[in-house]
Structures are given as structure tokens and as C-alpha cells.
Amino acid sequence: MAKELTEAGLSVTILERGEDRHTAETGAYPNSIDELRGSVRKRLFQKLSRNSLTIRNRIDQTALPYRQLAAFLPGEGVGGAGLHWSGCHFRVMPDDLRLRSATIERYGKKFIPDDMTLQDFDVTYDELEPFFDKAEKVFGTSGEAHMVQGKPTGNGNVFAPNRSSPFPLPPMEDTFSAAQFRAATQELGYHPYSMPAANASRPYTNPYGCQMGPCNFCGYCSGYDCFLYSKASPNINILPALRRDPGFTLVPQAQVLRITLDQSKKRATGAVYVDLNDHHEKTISADLVILGAFQLYNVHLMLLSGIGTPYDPHTNTGTIGRNFFYQTITTSRFWLPKNRYTNQFVGAGGAGVAIDDFNQPDFDRGPHGFIGGSPLWVNQAGVKPIAAASAGGGKGRPRWGAQYKSDMIETYKHSLSVDAHGSNMTYRDVYLDLDPTWTNAYDQPLLRMTFTWKDNDVRMNRYVVDQLKPIARAMGATRTELNMLDYNQPFDSRLYQTTHLGGGAIMGSNPRTSALNRYLQSWDVPNVFVIGANAFPHGLGYNPTGLLAALAYWSAHHIRTTYLKSPGPLVPS
Amino acid sequence: MTHHHATIPSRPSLARRQFIKGATALASAPFWRNTATARTAPPTRSPDLPRFFTSDEFRFIERASECILPHDENGPGAQELGVAHFIDQQMQTPYGHGELWYRKPPFVSGPPELGYQLPYTPRQLYRNGIYSLTQQCLRHYHAPFHQLPQDTQQLVLSHLETGALALEDIPGPTFFEQLRSNTLEGAFSDPIYGGNRDMKGWIMMGFPGARADFMDWINQNGAPYPFGPVSISPSLSMTVRE
Ligand SMILES: Cc1cc2nc3c(=O)[nH]c(=O)nc-3n(C[C@H](O)[C@H](O)[C@H](O)COP(=O)(O)OP(=O)(O)OC[C@H]3O[C@@H](n4cnc5c(N)ncnc54)[C@H](O)[C@@H]3O)c2cc1C
Ligand code: SF4
Numbered sequence: 001m002a003k004e005l006t007e008a009g010l011s012v013t014i015l016e017r018g019e020d021r022h023t024a025e026t027g028a029y030p031n032s033i034d035e036l037r038g039s040v041r042k043r044l045f046q047k048l049s050r051n052s053l054t055i056r057n058r059i060d061q062t063a064l065p066y067r068q069l070a071a072f073l074p075g076e077g078v079g080g081a082g083l084h085w086s087g088c089h090f091r092v093m094p095d096d097l098r099l100r101s102a103t104i105e106r107y108g109k110k111f112i113p114d115d116m117t118l119q120d121f122d123v124t125y126d127e128l129e130p131f132f133d134k135a136e137k138v139f140g141t142s143g144e145a146h147m148v149q150g151k152p153t154g155n156g157n158v159f160a161p162n163r164s165s166p167f168p169l170p171p172m173e174d175t176f177s178a179a180q181f182r183a184a185t186q187e188l189g190y191h192p193y194s195m196p197a198a199n200a201s202r203p204y205t206n207p208y209g210c211q212m213g214p215c216n217f218c219g220y221c222s223g224y225d226c227f228l229y230s231k232a233s234p235n236i237n238i239l240p241a242l243r244r245d246p247g248f249t250l251v252p253q254a255q256v257l258r259i260t261l262d263q264s265k266k267r268a269t270g271a272v273y274v275d276l277n278d279h280h281e282k283t284i285s286a287d288l289v290i291l292g293a294f295q296l297y298n299v300h301l302m303l304l305s306g307i308g309t310p311y312d313p314h315t316n317t318g319t320i321g322r323n324f325f326y327q328t329i330t331t332s333r334f335w336l337p338k339n340r341y342t343n344q345f346v347g348a349g350g351a352g353v354a355i356d357d358f359n360q361p362d363f364d365r366g367p368h369g370f371i372g373g374s375p376l377w378v379n380q381a382g383v384k385p386i387a388a389a390s391a392g393g394g395k396g397r398p399r400w401g402a403q404y405k406s407d408m409i410e411t412y413k414h415s416l417s418v419d420a421h422g423s424n425m426t427y428r429d430v431y432l433d434l435d436p437t438w439t440n441a442y443d444q445p446l447l448r449m450t451f452t453w454k455d456n457d458v459r460m461n462r463y464v465v466d467q468l469k470p471i472a473r474a475m476g477a478t479r480t481e482l483n484m485l486d487y488n489q490p491f492d493s494r495l496y497q498t499t500h501l502g503g504g505a506i507m508g509s510n511p512r513t514s515a516l517n518r519y520l521q522s523w524d525v526p527n528v529f530v531i532g533a534n535a536f537p538h539g540l541g542y543n544p545t546g547l548l549a550a551l552a553y554w555s556a557h558h559i560r561t562t563y564l565k566s567p568g569p570l571v572p573s
Numbered sequence: 574m575t576h577h578h579a580t581i582p583s584r585p586s587l588a589r590r591q592f593i594k595g596a597t598a599l600a601s602a603p604f605w606r607n608t609a610t611a612r613t614a615p616p617t618r619s620p621d622l623p624r625f626f627t628s629d630e631f632r633f634i635e636r637a638s639e640c641i642l643p644h645d646e647n648g649p650g651a652q653e654l655g656v657a658h659f660i661d662q663q664m665q666t667p668y669g670h671g672e673l674w675y676r677k678p679p680f681v682s683g684p685p686e687l688g689y690q691l692p693y694t695p696r697q698l699y700r701n702g703i704y705s706l707t708q709q710c711l712r713h714y715h716a717p718f719h720q721l722p723q724d725t726q727q728l729v730l731s732h733l734e735t736g737a738l739a740l741e742d743i744p745g746p747t748f749f750e751q752l753r754s755n756t757l758e759g760a761f762s763d764p765i766y767g768g769n770r771d772m773k774g775w776i777m778m779g780f781p782g783a784r785a786d787f788m789d790w791i792n793q794n795g796a797p798y799p800f801g802p803v804s805i806s807p808s809l810s811m812t813v814r815e
Binding site: 029031033034035041047049057061062064065066069070173174175179216217219227336339340341342346384385388389390399400401405409437438439490491492493494 | 642683754790793794
């Protein structure tokens with residue numbers, strides 16, 4: 001977004017709460033690939049000591065602070081979570097952008113549970129296609145197309161929509177584990193494909209002139225900064241070009257406290273931030289404010305600044321905090337015979353083989369009674385030894401002692417994991433607001449998350465995971481552990497799941513039920529645009545960043561072509 | 574009980590040369606070499622005396638971590654890997670002081686799914702927890718934990734794990750998980766942190782350490798990866814063949 005706006009001739013300042021980061025320094029080999037400092041002590045993630053949130057499962061509980069990072073790992077520092085993401089870079093199933101309409105057309109209105117607040121995105125795949133294309137070219141995404149300009153072209157995902165051009169780079173190679181999954185699912189008549197990965201399969205120069213080197217499957221994508229310049233990140237793919245632009249200023253160590261509004265509360269005038277170098281509050285004025293603080297903190301800043309009306313689940317009014325969701329994920333494990341080594345430390349964050357047979361729109365949910373879906377994939381991203389030792393030998397096995405040790409070593413050497421990475425719908429009593437008790441280091445109320453899993457999503461996850469049984473047999477597994485969500489098992493903030501949080505300030509066609517219009521512009525304060533997965537009205541089977549990036553470019557395009565010419569609401573409210 | 578303190582041959586120039594050889598042989602990007610040689614000197618090896626733990630606390634950590642990861646036919650246990658020294662050193666870091674956590678009051682207990690809610694830092698968890706555990710061992714078994722027979726030690730730990738035993742206001746599982754996590758970290762983190770002595774934890778698991786280049790090993794049809802581990806620190810690296 002900053003690149004797009006400086007290209008349009010604007011003078012752009014980024015305020016970032018964390019430190020500046022350059023791959024050549026903070027991401028250099030070998031110090032960057034240190035599991036203890038990295039994913040265990042959370043080198044690159046949000047500093048909870050300064051800012052956290054509170055969590056509860058139900059409205060009648062007291063939410064308690066998220067004191068230790070676990071379930072999700074928001075970023076902090078230049079590049080954000082985009083520096084330490086894995087690189088699974090998806091588009092979207094066209095019907096997922098109009099899931100409410102598509103569900104009603106196919107199954108009738110009664111199919112939608114009463115408490116589910118299902119809404120369409122109010123943007124179509126065809127409108128977004130040029131921006132998916134652009135994002136993939138900026139990210140240097142590796143993958144295999146199925147349909148380009150209406151013609152079948154390759155061995156890609158048969159369920160993927162038409163593309164205007166092929167992926168910029170050929171697909172990543174299959175790891176041994178992924179190859180086993182490809183063969184087994186093929187044999188069973190499913191439709192395996194190479195996951196689109198923002199890990200470079202070849203040397204690449206993007207449209208901004210930023211360069212990437214080929215990925216060597218070092219296994220340090222997720223939670224790390226790629227020392228080989230192979231994984232797309234703002235730091236590698238955009239900032240090298242942007243930093244040279246005289247119209248661009250980057251202010252690290254600047255914690256934004258709130259967006260300032262004029263007296264009408266309909267115009268933003270800038271922001272107040274704490275300069276963490278001298279701990280002074282400073283003000284910056286701006287004609288246009290873009291929030292890009294990650295889903296959670298976009299919602300937090302809107303609530304703290306008084307942009308829009310906070311959502312109230314009791315009266316079902318207000319929009320800020322509404323339609324919050326997460327990502328269902330459960331990881332199952334197959335053990336192969338002891339003469340086959342899965343070398344789980346080998347891998348790349350976005351590489352793998354997936355099937356969308358239970359995620360694609362034509363899959364009939366009617367008999368199973370759920371909305372949503374889930375790809376299944378082997379995405380061996382590089383399993384490090386502390387993580388493997390902590391996970392141990394699987395469910396029901398001893399967690400310490402001699403038997404544990406043998407199980408754990410065998411599991412590390414000979415097993416592989418398969419994820420069911422599925423959607424999560426939105427519900428009237430799942431939302432975000434401000435906490436009444438706990439505050440951050442700047443004495444502002446923490447964000448409060450009210451979240452748990454609901455039956456629709458548990459049913460979906462259980463159904464899809466169950467389909468792994470024949471796949472495990474076809475792979476010759478000697479032992480299989482299927483992991484699925486349980487009904488009435490509350491969301492557990494202690495277990496890492498994903499950092500795919502969404503909604504809370506969603507896009508839509510109606511200002512009473514959405515915070516943003518289809519261009520991600522605030523309905524209430526039209527010189528504020530909010531970029532993030534907060535804009536999604538519900539969860540998807542895919543990881544969010546591909547759609548998030550396309551929406552960012554879509555929004556930037558409309559700011560450049562329409563808003564800047566005549567600032568004001570892009571959609572009448 | 575004697576503490577086995579492994580000494581690493583301090584031949585940095587030789588070790589470094591070996592490391593670089595390994596790296597260039599496998600590397601696909603030239604800047605590996607520069608960064609590898611530009612490494613600063615590794616921290617000095619852990620002293621024999623603990624810096625945070627008292628000697629009795631240290632004996633508890635040694636024995637309890639050995640129960641969690643015992644020496645057996647698969648390879649060394651926590652004690653041989655230097656886990657207690659690792660944990661002791663971690664207590665000096667921001668992590669040990671609780672600086673990585675959100676620590677604002679009030680501290681209110683809640684359902685386990687909402688996570689850790691005690692006011693204690695890792696240092697305080699160990700200090701208070703070991704104190705209470707020692708009192709309880711003295712009361713029930715008339716000896717501190719480290720002097721109990723191994724099967725009694727295992728019993729005590731399993732009571733902590735299941736929550737049958739609490740350490741005053743510290744629930745048994747909270748203390749047990751702290752100890753288990755730190756033990757596994759010490760056994761399997763880079764040896765620069767004082768554990769995983771001689772990279773024997775990694776050798777046992779078949780993890781090649783900081784090699785981080787598997788261009789030729791993306792799919793070798795189920796064959797085991799052939800090269801032993803290297804450390805982040807050239808002077809702690811010895812190219813080992815399994
Ligand atoms: C380990 C991990 C793996 C992931 N893997 C994938 C994947 O494979 N595929 C995928 O699609 N997604 C993945 N994700 C998710 C992905 O990282 C996010 O979707 C993406 O980075 C979100 O981009 P963003 O720009 O909205 O926020 P971010 O990238 O988080 O950037 C927001 C920035 O705003 C800053 N900020 C926040 N509040 C303030 C404030 N008040 N003042 C100043 N600055 C502030 C933050 O410090 C941060 O740097 C992963 C995430 C993690 C943690
Ligand atoms: S696996 Fe590839 S993309 Fe990921 S960190 Fe390693 S080299 Fe970079």
C-alpha cells in the first residue's frame with residue numbers, strides 16, 4: 001500500500017511499533033536459524049510485556065490476559081508477521097466471496113444456523129483477479145496453474161479459478177512426505193496439487209526490481225526471517241525499493257495510540273504515537289490514514305479512536321468487533337515403516353501437496369450439515385528438534401521418561417503430518433471489544449476476544465479429518481493418529497494453532513452490518529482505509545494473506561484512480 | 574552425585590575450517606561463507622557452579638530433568654546433555670525474569686484454556702516450586718527429592734503432571750510443564766546455550782543443526798539424511814557422521 005501511494009506521488013509515513021529489520025543484519029545466517037531464540041523465545045513476535053489482549057470463551061466469563069504467546073503469534077517490527085509467515089500463498093474460491101448467497105441458492109436459507117452471521121464480501125473474484133495476479137508477481141510465487149485465460153494449461157488445482165497469467169515461478173518440488181501424499185490421494189481419485197508458495201523455486205526479480213534467491217528447503221520459514229532472500233516479505237520484496245523513494249519515511253519504534261479525528265468525528269486528522277526511543281507522545285497529521293496494524297490491532301485502534309460504532313452482541317448493533325473468526329486446524333500424523341525416513345527438518349513454509357476435494361464449492365455439504373470446508377495437505381515446513389521433542393510420540397503416549405524418548409525419536413524420524421486447515425464461520429456471540437480491566441503499557445484498555453469453536457465448524461473439521469483414513473492406508477502408514485476438534489471443547493489459548501485471525505472490521509454492502517465498504521474504506525470516517533484480514537466477513541479454508549494482499553492492491557487501485565481525485569466516500573452510505 | 578562436565582576441544586580454527594568446508598560443499602548461496610566467518614566468539618562454557626540455583630535446587634533440576642529425559646540405549650539423558658546448566662543460564666535472561674510475558678495485575682485464576690495466570694516469573698516458579706516440593710518430600714519421604722530412589726522421583730513427578738500434587742499456589746501441572754519445556758529446550762537447542770553438549774541431543778534425534786541447506790535432500794525417497802549436525806557457533810561444531 002505504501003509503495004502504491006508513493007507511486008501516486010503522495011508523501012507516505014509508516015509508523016511501526018517495533019524495530020527496523022534488514023535481512024542482511026537481523027536475518028543473517030547462521031544466527032537467524034536458532035530455534036531457541038526464534039520460535040521458542042519468540043524473537044520476532046509481538047512483545048506481550050507492552051501490549052496483549054484478553055481472551056474468554058463465553059460472554060458470561062471474565063476474560064483473562066494472554067500472558068504468554070501460544071495460540072497465535074502476531075508480529076512486531078518492520079515487516080510484521082509478513083516477515084515470519086510461512087508463505088502459503090492462496091487465492092480464493094470465487095463462491096467463498098459470496099458464501100451466504102451461494103449457500104442459500106444451493107441449500108436454502110434454513111441451512112444457515114440461527115446464530116451464524118454469514119455475509120458476502122461484496123467483491124467478486126473477477127474484480128480481484130488482476131490484484132491476485134499483481135500480488136503473486138510482487139511475491140514471486142511458485143505454483144502450477146490449472147486454467148489460464150480460460151484454457152487448461154497445467155497440472156494445477158482443478159478446482160482453482162481461471163487466471164490471467166501463470167504463476168511467476170514453477171512449483172516447489174515435493175518433499176518426500178508430500179510426494180507420498182500426492183501418490184496416495186491420486187490413487188484414491190482425489191485431485192492433488194502443488195501448494196502455491198511465496199518461496200522462490202528459482203532466482204527471481206519482481207516488478208519493483210527486488211531480487212529473490214532460490215529456496216533451499218532450509219526449513220526455517222515459519223517464525224523466522226529467510227536468510228536466503230527466498231521467502232516473500234515486505235522486507236525483501238517491497239522495502240528495498242520503497243526505502244529509496246524520497247516521498248517515503250519509515251518511523252520504527254512508534255507505537256500508535258490512536259487515530260485523531262476532527263470534531264465532526266467524520267474526518268481523521270492524523271495519529272498520536274509514543275516514540276519508544278524517548279517515550280514521548282508525538283502527533284503526526286495526515287490527509288489520509290491507512291490502518292495496517294494486523295487484524296487484531298486494526299480493530300483495537302478503531303475502538304480506541306472512536307472510528308465507527310462498537311459492536312454490541314446483546315442488541316446486535318454496531319460494527320467494530322463484529323464477525324470475528326479464526327481458522328480451524330488440526331494436525332494428524334502417519335507413521336511410516338522404520339526403513340523410511342521423512343527427514344522432517346527438510347522443508348519450506350509454503351511448499352507441499354494439497355487436495356481441495358472437501359473445500360471446493362461443488363462438494364455437497366447437504367448430507368453433512370455444515371457450511372465451509374477444508375483443504376487437506378502435507379506442508380512439511382521444517383520441523384525443528386525442540387518442537388518435535390515437545391510434541392513427543394503422539395496422543396496417549398507417555399510425555400516423559402524412557403518410553404517417551406523412544407517414541408519421540410521414532411516419530412521425528414519416520415512420521416509425517418497432515419493438516420486439515422479449514423474455515424471458521426462467524427457467530428453473534430463471537431466478537432472483539434475493549435477489556436474493562438486490563439491495560440497495555442500505555443494505560444489503554446486491552447482488546448478483549450470472546451471466542452470458541454461452534455458445532456458447524458467442529459462438524460466440518462471432523463468430517464474432513466475422517467477422510468484421511470483411506471489416505472493413511474494408501475500411504476502404507478503403520479500407525480495413524482487422527483486429530484479433530486471435539487464438540488464442546490473450548491478454544492484453548494495455550495496451543496499454537498495459526499495466526500490466521502480475521503473479521504472484526506469487515507467489508508460489506510451495508511453500513512449497519514459492516515465497518516468498511518467494498519474498497520476497505522471506513523463507512524464512518526472516509527479518509528481512513530483499513531487493510532487486513534479484519535475485512536473478511538468469515539473464514540476460508542485457505543490461509544489469508546493471498547486474499548489480504550489482493551484486497552490491499554484492489555483498495556490501493558481505487559484510492560489512486562478515484563479517491564485521490566475527489567476524496568470522499570467511494571460508496572454512498 | 575558428580576556433575577559430568579564435558580569439555581569441548583577448543584580448537585576454533587580447525588573447527589571453523591571444518592564448518593566452512595561443510596557449508597560451502599552444501600551451500601547454494603555464496604554469502605554463507607562471509608557470515609559464518611564473521612561470527613563473534615561463542616560464550617564461554619558454563620561454569621560448574623550454578624549462578625541462579627542454590628546447590629540443592631540445582632540437584633533437584635538435575636535429577637528431575639533426568640527423569641524426564643533419561644539416559645538409555647537411544648543416547649544421553651538430560652544430565653549428560655548439560656540441561657541443568659542450560660536452565661540455570663536461562664534464568665539470567667529476560668525470559669527467566671518474565672520479561673517476555675504480559676505481567677500486569679490483577680492476577681486472576683481461570684479455566685486452564687485461558688492460559689497461565691500466576692504472577693510468577695520462571696525464576697520465581699522454580700524458587701517457590703522447588704521449596705514447596707522439598708518440604709513435601711521431607712514430610713512424606715523424610716528426604717529431599719534428589720535423594721529419593723528413582724521410582725519415587727518418577728512417582729512425585731507424575732503426581733505433579735496429573736495435578737494430584739500442588740506446590741502451594743502453583744498447580745502441579747504448571748510446574749511440571751515448566752520443567753519439561755525447559756528440559757527439552759536444554760537437550761535440543763544449539764549448544765551455544767550450554768545444553769545439548771557435543772550436539773549429542775541432535776545426533777540422537779538425527780537433526781543436522783544449522784546446516785540449513787537441503788537442496789539435494791528435498792526427496793531422496795525415504796533415505797536417512799547422511800550428515801551429522803553443525804552448531805551455530807563454529808567452535809562448537811564438529812562435523813559428525815552418524
Ligand atoms: C508463524 C506464522 C506463519 C504464517 N504463515 C502464513 C502462511 O503460510 N500463509 C498465509 O497466508 N498467512 C500466514 N500467516 C499470517 C500472515 O503472517 C498474516 O496474515 C499477515 O502477515 C498479515 O499482514 P498484515 O499486514 O495485516 O499485518 P502484519 O504483517 O502483522 O503487520 C502489522 C504491523 O503493524 C504493527 N503494529 C500493530 N499495532 C501497531 C500500533 N499500535 N502502532 C504501530 N505499529 C503497530 C505491527 O508491529 C506489525 O509490524 C502466518 C503468521 C505467522 C505468525
Ligand atoms: S525454506 Fe526456503 S524460503 Fe523458507 S526460510 Fe528456508 S530458504 Fe527461505
